[in-house]
Amino acid sequence: MGVPIKQQTSIASYIIGKKLKKETKYPLVLMLEPLFQCNLACAGCGKIAYEDHILKKRMSFEDAMKAVDECGAPVISIPGGEPLIHNEMPQIVKGLVERKKYIYLCTNAIMLKRKLHEYEPSHYLTFSIHLDGLKEHHDKSVCKEGIFDVAVEAIKLALDKGHRVTVNSTLFNGVDPEEVADFFDYAMTLGVEGITVSPGYSYEMAPEQDLFLGRKQSKELFRSIFREGKNRKSKWEFNQSALFLDFLAGNQSYQCTPWSTVTYNIFGWQKPCYLLVNEGYAKTYKELIDETEWDNYGAGINPKCDNCMAHCGYEGTAVNDSFKNPLKLLGLSINGGPKTEGPMAPELPIMYDQSKVEKSLFENPLMPIINKEESSVSKEKELVDK
Ligand code: SF4
Ligand code: SF4
Known part of the structure; x- marks a missing residue:
């Protein structure tokens, strides 16, 4: 069914309120990262690449609520690390439900099977389960056999107990569009509310950089997947705006609006988004909004942004466009989804001097401290067994 009407209405009234107040930069989503530790070590993940003393850090309930109240975003996405490792997570979720926030617990x-009883079903709470593909593909993606089966069992259990459940997938280089289509068909048979999909961003701290898709590759891949979907019997539901999917298929020349998805983690408010780790932190939400040099980021503006089509930068742009151009949405619905043939929308022009972009810009000063053997991977058994 995609995003429920009640949730859509609540977010729409939040946006209308901001527009009436003539606010230009406001968040739709807060990415609340309460820890970086995880019990997996996926090849495309950079979140787990910190030293042990950082991986052991936890955001307190009080700090989490303060951040939520400061920014006022109606949707709170809780990635990690693995949030279920955090002992105060049930309390944090309860605090968010009391504040009537729509929570995506990633x-x-x-x-999940062991911890599910700690969470009351609520239309404010959605378990967003990481699944990158069918069994073989997902287990390879998370670098551990058997995880697909564990995730599917947990999805069925959570649905059975009356929870909202979505599947979140990141697509990396080399995926086969037909296989992705088979996976989307399968996800729908599980009875989940929808799928959230994003091309993997070449996250600065991810150890395997050749996994990531360029912008052109991403658009061609999404066109192939959506083309495949038009020949399938099952109807795929996405937990994302229709215009963001249209953007992924190369039909919109959107610019990133990173303030629409702000990030708060154990270091503070991350500038400008959760993907770029070396741009600094603000102490307060106000400082983040007032002092981040937002104009320095985006496609064609900053080389670090050039391959990014991630939801954290562009979903907000798409939602805003839905308000400005509702006829575009109508057109998409009449045409049965994004256009998959014909010319793509033009790319944004490159504004920086390409000759001055050095390789060192992309080098990650934190990489030397990465030692997965001694950090999260070795903690896996300990954490899972706890
Ligand atoms: S599940 Fe994988 S991608 Fe997610 S936080 Fe853990 S290691 Fe990273
Ligand atoms: S394009 Fe936006 S979301 Fe992507 S890395 Fe740049 S600032 Fe972040």
């Missing part, structure tokens, strides 16, 4: 589901 989990690899390894601990």
Whole structure:
């Protein structure tokens, strides 16, 4: 069914309120990262690449609520690390439900079966389960056999107990569009509310950089997937705006609006988004909004942004466009989804001097401290067994 009407209405009234107040930069989503530790070590993940003393850190309930109240975003996405490792997570979720926030608790589901009783079903709470594909593909993506089966069992259990459940997938280089279509068909048979899909961003701290898709590759891939979907019997539901999917298929020349998805983690408010790790932190939400040099980021503006089509930068742009151009949405619905043939929308022009972009810009000063053997991977058994 995609995003429920009640949730859509609530977010729409939040946006209308901001527009009436003539606010130009406001968040739709807060990415609340309460820890970086995880019980998996996926090849495309950079979140787990910190030293042990950082991986052991936890955001307190009080700090989490303060951040939520400061920014006022109606949707709170809780990635990680693995949030279910955090002992105060049930309390944090309860605090968010009391504040009537729509929560996406992102989990690899390894601990969900054991922890599910700690969470009351609520239309404010959705378990967003990490699944990158069918069994073989997903297990390869998370670098551990058997995780697909664990996740599917947890999805069925959570649905059975009356929870809202979505599947979140990141698509990396080399995926086969037909296989992705088979996976989307399968996800729908599980009875989940929808799928959230994003091309993997070449996250600065991810150890395997050749996994990531360029912008052109991403658009061609999404066109192939959506083309495949038009020949399938099952109807895929996405937990994303229709215009963001249209953007992924190369039909919109959107610019990133990183303030629409702000990030608060154990270091503070991350500038400008959760993907770029070396741009600094603000102490307060106000400082983040007032002092981040937002104009320095985006496609064609900053080389670090050039391959990014991630939801954290562009979903907000698409939602805003839905308000400005409702006829575009109508056109998409009449045409049965994004256009998959014909010319793509033009790319944004490159504004920086390409000759001055050095390789060192992309080098990650934190990489030397990465030692997965001694950090999260070695903690896996300990955490799972706890
Ligand atoms: S499940 Fe994988 S991608 Fe998600 S936080 Fe853990 S290691 Fe990273
Ligand atoms: S394009 Fe936006 S979301 Fe992507 S890395 Fe740049 S600032 Fe972040």
